[in-house]
Amino acid sequence: MEKRGSLLVISGFSGVGKGTVAKKLVEKYGYSLSISATTRQPREGEVDGREYFFKTVDDFKNLIDYNGFIEYARYVDNYYGTPRKFVEDELAAGHNVILEIEVQGAFNIKKQYEDALLIFITAPSAAAIKERLVGRGTESEEVINKRLNRAKEESEDMDKYDYIVINDQVEDCADRIHAIVQAKECLLGNNLKFIEATKKELEQL
Amino acid sequence: MEKRGSLLVISGFSGVGKGTVAKKLVEKYGYSLSISATTRQPREGEVDGREYFFKTVDDFKNLIDYNGFIEYARYVDNYYGTPRKFVEDELAAGHNVILEIEVQGAFNIKKQYEDALLIFITAPSAAAIKERLVGRGTESEEVINKRLNRAKEESEDMDKYDYIVINDQVEDCADRIHAIVQAKECLLGNNLKFIEATKKELEQL
Structure with a gap:
């Protein structure tokens, strides 16, 4: 099968369940999940090569020089990049392929x-x-307010995305994303060669 | 729910199973199937209001005058219209809503x-x-050749459609069409009000 896969860039508010939805797409539909590289320190429970590829700043910069990332960005004091x-x-x-990345990275990918x-x-x-941010119960009020402000900022960019998908239930959300990919495969522009072939074959009948 | 439904115009080669796919969309996903009106004579087994609404030419023309059709067309000596x-x-x-109509009608709908x-x-x-045209086994070679020529003509208009869907298995084909509708519902342009509401609500938190 020579058909290329689709590239999905998934962004969304903190706590909205992007990771869980991505995992469902991997499990249910066999999508591939890209793992980002970062220079930030691993948090407790994070495993190199599972949540992130953890890199030193020198290694990361070297990968930049060798065109090893399709996009990278710096947030606060850390680098994040897509191998x-x-x-x-x-x-x-x-x-x-699913990329779970931030707004800035998303627009770099689209270019x-x-x-x-x-x-x-x-x-x-x-x-x-808000409920989901608070509901985790693992963060201080200060962190929650910071995230809420972040959410307000992120909402400013929502209307630059191609699709808006509501995560009410993880499986429904994953199904809707899969529907978007299926619809793309049926788009006229992705079937021009097939149409040409059908026309030629019909002429020869 | 104030959300409007989507209007699907389904065309395709004779014998390709459009009717069966439409039926599956009705049964599995609750789509509504529009029944066309026609002035042609009922074929054996056809029931008024099931395959078509059978009309006299006078009645049909009267409905045209009263803006009763969203599109109508004349093929050979018969009129066909969508109530x-x-x-x-x-x-x-x-x-x-599914409209199973011909190429000409499809473009009139899009306008x-x-x-x-x-x-x-x-x-x-x-x-x-070709196999499907022949496979029915109910038509003469002459009719089959006529249909084949018709298929060649129809293929000329394939690239004016938004989506090309292959009917390999009826259920898969129906699922792909349903995916196209779901993807449309997620398109940015169909969620602008929701985005505005989210932004406003976030500001008020």
């Missing part, structure tokens, strides 16, 4: 992969967004 | 309903198209 080889190999093998699907995941309402 | 009231009532009630989804159903190959 190029994994994404390109998986797409070429016909697998759909290079114009048919990437930019998907913003949100909760059914702002109250639900 | 307006059913389509508009169903869309307003939030139901997805009036610019967000209608124009879907062309095809077989996996030209050989499969």
